Amino acid sequence: MQDRQEVVVVTGAGAGLGRAIAREFARHGAALGLISRSPGRLEAVKSEIEALGARAVTMSVDVADATQVERAAERIEAELGPIDIWVNGVMTTVFSPLHEMSPDEFRRVTEVTYLGYVHGTMAALKRMRPRNRGTIVQVGSALAHRSIPLQSAYCGAKHAIKGMTEALRCELMHEGSAVHVTQVEMPALNTPQFDWCRNRMPRRARPMAPVFQPEVGARAVYWAAHQRRRELHVGSSTAVTIWGNRLLPALMDRWLARSAVDGQQTAEKEDPERPDNLWQPIKGDMGARGRFGRESKRHSGQFWLTTHRDQVGLIAGSLLLAGMAWCAARHSQRTRHLVADQRRS
Numbered sequence: 310m311q312d313r314q315e316v317v318v319v320t321g322a323g324a325g326l327g328r329a330i331a332r333e334f335a336r337h338g339a340a341l342g343l344i345s346r347s348p349g350r351l352e353a354v355k356s357e358i359e360a361l362g363a364r365a366v367t368m369s370v371d372v373a374d375a376t377q378v379e380r381a382a383e384r385i386e387a388e389l390g391p392i393d394i395w396v397n398g399v400m401t402t403v404f405s406p407l408h409e410m411s412p413d414e415f416r417r418v419t420e421v422t423y424l425g426y427v428h429g430t431m432a433a434l435k436r437m438r439p440r441n442r443g444t445i446v447q448v449g450s451a452l453a454h455r456s457i458p459l460q461s462a463y464c465g466a467k468h469a470i471k472g473m474t475e476a477l478r479c480e481l482m483h484e485g486s487a488v489h490v491t492q493v494e495m496p497a498l499n500t501p502q503f504d505w506c507r508n509r510m511p512r513r514a515r516p517m518a519p520v521f522q523p524e525v526g527a528r529a530v531y532w533a534a535h536q537r538r539r540e541l542h543v544g545s546s547t548a549v550t551i552w553g554n555r556l557l558p559a560l561m562d563r564w565l566a567r568s569a570v571d572g573q574q575t576a577e578k579e580d581p582e583r584p585d586n587l588w589q590p591i592k593g594d595m596g597a598r599g600r601f602g603r604e605s606k607r608h609s610g611q612f613w614l615t616t617h618r619d620q621v622g623l624i625a626g627s628l629l630l631a632g633m634a635w636c637a638a639r640h641s642q643r644t645r646h647l648v649a650d651q652r653r654s
């Protein structure tokens with residue numbers, strides 16, 4: 310245990326999952342460097358963090374710009390001290406078939422959602438490697454393993470983050486570094502992205518059910534940041550998607566082709582004129598949660614199981630041994646009775 314306050318950077322901290330993550334670390338007493346674009350939302354998160362008794366520095370930064378991210382890291386360290394944990398959690402997307410996207414849109418989603426993580430990872434490594442300590446958490450998704458229709462650029466970026474992270478993990482191992490990198494694969498979450506990301510579909514966007522509250526993801530990130538797990542899958546839907554795709558990818562193609570276009574839209578008509586956050590932040594404090602609260606789960610049994618797998622393994626192992634001992638005892642009792650019967654007859 311360290312005696313000074315843990316210093317944690319969260320990118321995408323202004324809203325959605327990033328905001329829930331920042332609050333989760335604040336509740337555990339961390340000092341926070343908060344990165345996203347809208348200064349108004351950053352101030353709102355800062356007030357929440359301070360109300361929880363923690364310190365926070367806000368940096369209004371576009372993560373697509375590596376120089377801005379590097380400057381933010383410099384300022385956060387100057388104000389809070391050495392960074393212990395860096396959480397990459399920024400995203401944007403365009404809900405659209407690939408053939409309707411412009412090259413500029415595709416590039417922008419990639420620059421924010423993928424290169425934003427690369428820039429954050431570089432800024433973190435620059436500080437953590439020489440100190441030989443620190444943890445980088447990549448907020449991932451089931452979609453880092455299995456792409457879905459209408460989100461080609463986003464899914465491509467999520468796959469790319471996984472690719473980059475695996476290469477980095479090997480490099481850190483090769484040099485014997487104690488810096489740890491982990492990826493937390495999220496299920497669908499009830500965040501504001503479905504109201505402010507660009508949508509070219511006729512109906513309003515929604516997460517593919519089942520949906521979890523962002524606090525479930527935030528607790529997973531906090532847990533992963535303090536363990537040495539390579540990857541953490543959150544929610545049974547995430548585990549089923551990842552394993553289903555490993556085992557039966559062609560069947561998954563067909564199932565997603567049938568279900569995931571409608572599955573990502575509500576019945577309400579989309580307003581084609583509504584503003585979106587692709588190039589600039591939009592106004593308003595959206596908070597951590599989106600508009601799907603009524604259907605969102607607050608807990609994940611699978612998350613509990615995977616984070617208690619040693620205890621679960623121990624209990625399962627003990628039950629198995631007890632069962633085997635019981636069977637053996639029954640068998641020998643039966644054998645004794647048989648032998649006794651034979652002697653009598």
Ligand SMILES: NC(=O)c1ccc[n+]([C@@H]2O[C@H](COP(=O)([O-])OP(=O)(O)OC[C@H]3O[C@@H](n4cnc5c(N)ncnc54)[C@H](OP(=O)(O)O)[C@@H]3O)[C@@H](O)[C@H]2O)c1
Nearest residue numbers: 321323324325326345346347371372450497498500502590
């Ligand atoms: N929601 C889900 O269903 C879901 C599922 C799986 C994984 N995830 C992952 O969870 C993470 C957060 O997603 P979310 O749903 O919480 O998204 P969100 O609600 O749209 O929030 C995105 C955050 O990123 C910031 N941001 C966007 N573009 C930025 C840029 N160019 N530079 C800096 N900050 C930027 C936004 O604030 P500003 O606009 O003020 O910059 C906001 O704070 C992402 O890694 C996403 O892939 C989400």
